[in-house]
Each structure stands twice: as structure tokens, then as C-alpha cells.
Amino acid sequence: MIEYLLQFNPITQALLATLFTWLVTAAGAALVFATKKVNAKVMDSMLGFAAGVMIAASFWSLLAPGIEMAEQLGNTPWLTAAVGFLGGGIFMRLIDMFLPHLHPGLALSQSEGIKTSWQRSTLLVLAITLHNIPEGMAVGVAFGAAGAGLPAATIGSAIALAVGIGLQNFPEGAAVSMPLRREGMGRWKSFLYGQSSGLVEPVAGVLGAYFVMQMQSILPYALCFAAGAMIFVVVEELIPESQQNEKNIDMVTMATMGGFTLMMILDVALG
Secondary structure (H helix, E strand, O other), rough: OOOHHHHOOOOHHHHHHHHHHHHHHHHHHHHHOOOOOOOOHHHHHHHHHHHHHHHHHHHHHHEEEEHHHHOOOOHHHHHHHHHHHHHHHHHHHHHHHHHHEOOOOOOHHHEOOOOOOOOOOHHHHHHHHHHHHHHHHHHHHHHHHHHHOOOOOOHHHHHHHHHHHHHHHHHHHHHHHHHHHHOOOOOHHHHHHHHHOOHHHHHHHHHHHHOOOHHHHHHHHHHHHHHHHHHHHHHHHHHHOOOHHHHHHHHHHHHHHHHHHHHHHHHHHHH
């Protein structure tokens, strides 16, 4: 896989990687063709697993390389990390405040962001789209950083990040399509809504790679920014959603640790 991707420029690499992550989102959404309902324990565990993957990816694939890269470029590593990380969290908070969206399992009256008359299905898609913005951006920035030729970032690490993001996208696709199917929407329409939440990833990935390739001096900040944005999503959304049922908390916790471990192995082995 590494040899195949090396023949392309970093922007194309980011596009191919984020198309893969979108396809995994579509695979998760395709569960509606097999069933109307996924066991609550399974869904909660998948969301916990996704949280673990994102936490590990935020450190090994983004924050740690960003700190090392800042040092190589003569910046103050801790300041670069702090500014980028908090910037990513603030960015996601602003989007969360203003973008209308509804988290799975909640009533329409509990939608967040600017109040609109949009349908429940649209608000559900936007909630998962909110997750996918930093994920696509992180993959794009990782490939852009690898393309810059600095030793802190490698193509293997970028691939590991894309694989990890892809794995945790599976439950996110199902988290949109399955509730819509249970509410009576047709299989194909539920699937189309579910997979559409992942379409933002190729866009965010290409933009992330493009900007860091044009302005390589911002690379350490961009990596830490993506890490902060992903941690915001984990803490604000994925973990609370996965632990709504108190009976499943222990299982979800172990699934989170499993996701973290798998992403750590992928990054260390490939990076």
C-alpha cells in the first residue's frame, strides 16, 4: 500500500485515503439492508471503540509528531502544541454552537445549534458530519506533513491514521442510518442519509493537505489543531453517547481501551 501511494502527490494521497474512510462510513450505513436494529450493547461498544481510536490517533499520529516537528523547525514545542490543540477545540466548539444538529437517540426538541425547522434526518446527518470534519482534516494534514519530508511525519503514520479513522467511521454511518430506518424510512433512503455524513471527509482531507503543503511553517500547528478538534469530538459527543446506558458502561470502557490499543499498534507498527 505504501509503495502504491508514494507514486501520488500528498493531496492525491489525502483524497484516496479519505475516500476510503468515506467508504467505511457507507459500509456502516449499509447495515440497514440487513436489520432494522443493532443491539444497544453492540452499538455502544462500537462508539466506545471509535472513541479509543480517536484518542490514540490524536496523540500518536498528530500531537506527538506536531511537537517533534515544532522542535525541528526551531519553534517552542509546548507553546506550539498548546496553541494548536486549544485552537482545534475552540474551532469545533464554535461549529457545535452554530451548526444545527441532533445527536442520535435524542428527541427533536433537544437539537443543538441555531434553531431551524429542518427535518430530524437532516439534523442527524449534520451531527455525524460534525464528527467527520476534524477526521478528514486530520488525515489530510498527516499526508501533507509526510509530503513535507520532515522526519517527524511519515507516510506509514498517515496510512495508520487513515485506517484507524476508517475503522471508527463504521459505527458513525450506522448511527445515522439505523435510527432513520427504525422510524420508518426506507432502506435506500436511510442508507443514503447515513453515507452522506462521510462525504465531508474527502473535502476536509484535500483542503487540509493543500494548506499545509502551501504553508509548511504551520504544519506543527495544523497537526496539533487536528488533535484538539478530534479530542473535542470524543469528549463532547462520542463518550457521552456511548455511555447513555449505565448497564453498558464497563463494556464500553473496555471497547474504548481496545480501540486505543489497536490504533496505538497501527501507528507504532506502520509509523
